[in-house]
Amino acid sequence: MKKGWFSEIGNLWPGMVQSLQVNEVLLDEKSELQSIQVLDTKHHGRALILDGVIQCTGFDEFSYQEMISFLPLCSHPNPRKVLIIGGGDGGVAREVVKHPGVQEVVQVEIDQGVVDASKKHLPNMSCGFDHPKMTLHIEDGFAYMGQHHQEFDVIITDSSDPEGPAESLFGEKYFELMKSALRPGGIVCSQGETVWTCMHLVHKMVSDCSRHFPSTAYAYASVPTYPTGQIGFVLGSLDPKIDFRDPSKVFTSEEMEKMDLKYYNENVHRAAFALPTFVQKKLSPFLKK
Ligand code: SPM
Numbered sequence: 001m002k003k004g005w006f007s008e009i010g011n012l013w014p015g016m017v018q019s020l021q022v023n024e025v026l027l028d029e030k031s032e033l034q035s036i037q038v039l040d041t042k043h044h045g046r047a048l049i050l051d052g053v054i055q056c057t058g059f060d061e062f063s064y065q066e067m068i069s070f071l072p073l074c075s076h077p078n079p080r081k082v083l084i085i086g087g088g089d090g091g092v093a094r095e096v097v098k099h100p101g102v103q104e105v106v107q108v109e110i111d112q113g114v115v116d117a118s119k120k121h122l123p124n125m126s127c128g129f130d131h132p133k134m135t136l137h138i139e140d141g142f143a144y145m146g147q148h149h150q151e152f153d154v155i156i157t158d159s160s161d162p163e164g165p166a167e168s169l170f171g172e173k174y175f176e177l178m179k180s181a182l183r184p185g186g187i188v189c190s191q192g193e194t195v196w197t198c199m200h201l202v203h204k205m206v207s208d209c210s211r212h213f214p215s216t217a218y219a220y221a222s223v224p225t226y227p228t229g230q231i232g233f234v235l236g237s238l239d240p241k242i243d244f245r246d247p248s249k250v251f252t253s254e255e256m257e258k259m260d261l262k263y264y265n266e267n268v269h270r271a272a273f274a275l276p277t278f279v280q281k282k283l284s285p286f287l288k289k
Pocket of ligand 1: 012013053054055056064065087088089090091092158159160161191193194197198226227231
């Protein structure tokens with residue numbers, strides 16, 4: 001923080017910085033795992049910052065939370081039981097419980113401090129935890145995954161970046177564990193960084209995913225307060241015939257209205273998988289033709 005501005009400096013986006021003008025620091029503490037800040041910003045609502053990195057702001061969080069939830073949910077023909085790993089602010093839970101076919105949601109977040117911070121300062125996101133479909137566990141998502149077999153239809157990994165508590169959620173072993181935790185036909189969707197500054201990471205995740213899933217895809221969404229304004233999603237399916245671009249579930253306008261979706265819709269779903277040529281060239285060995 002300098003002169004009322006928070007600046008996000010990180011190794012994953014070298015030579016650039018994103019800054020937010022701050023009215024007030026609402027929380028500044030350290031959990032056992034990381035530093036946790038909540039800022040009341042001048043133009044972007046409240047911002048959650050973990051280890052100095054912007055996780056979400058009130059201004060654009062809906063884009064990320066809707067897309068990491070509805071891309072996999074609407075690619076699955078019948079997503080009854082969903083596992084969320086990470087997502088301690090509650091925003092992904094808030095979105096997943098909206099899907100009318102989802103009956104049960106289990107969430108595993110490693111840091112109670114993030115949940116507490118969100119419950120106190122980010123009620124628009126933490127409201128996700130209060131839904132009757134939800135069960136929240138505070139424990140290590142990687143370890144949890146190793147103990148569950150053929151249990152979930154969809155697994156969503158809403159992690160921070162791979163420097164810190166979320167590192168284990170980016171390795172090949174994690175994709176292997178997710179595969180065994182899925183029911184037949186299951187789908188995974190992980191926070192997939194950005195091709196603009198982390199192509200090496202994107203390439204590794206997509207290639208690791210393709211080693212364990214017969215169908216792998218990469219999609220992206222616009223999130224102005226993340227570095228480069230973009231974030232990706234790595235998706236894998238146990239169904240070799242799936243076409244991720246073609247949603248299994250298309251909501252009626254009444255359903256859309258009821259779910260209060262602000263970013264996700266059928267056209268956005270299809271467009272999210274359209275990759276620029278340089279990305280297509282790099283990832284095509286691992287993506288389904
Ligand atoms: N529920 C919201 C949590 C957000 N999780 C993803 C945060 C990613 C932050 N870093 C983005 C950097 C992109 N290279």
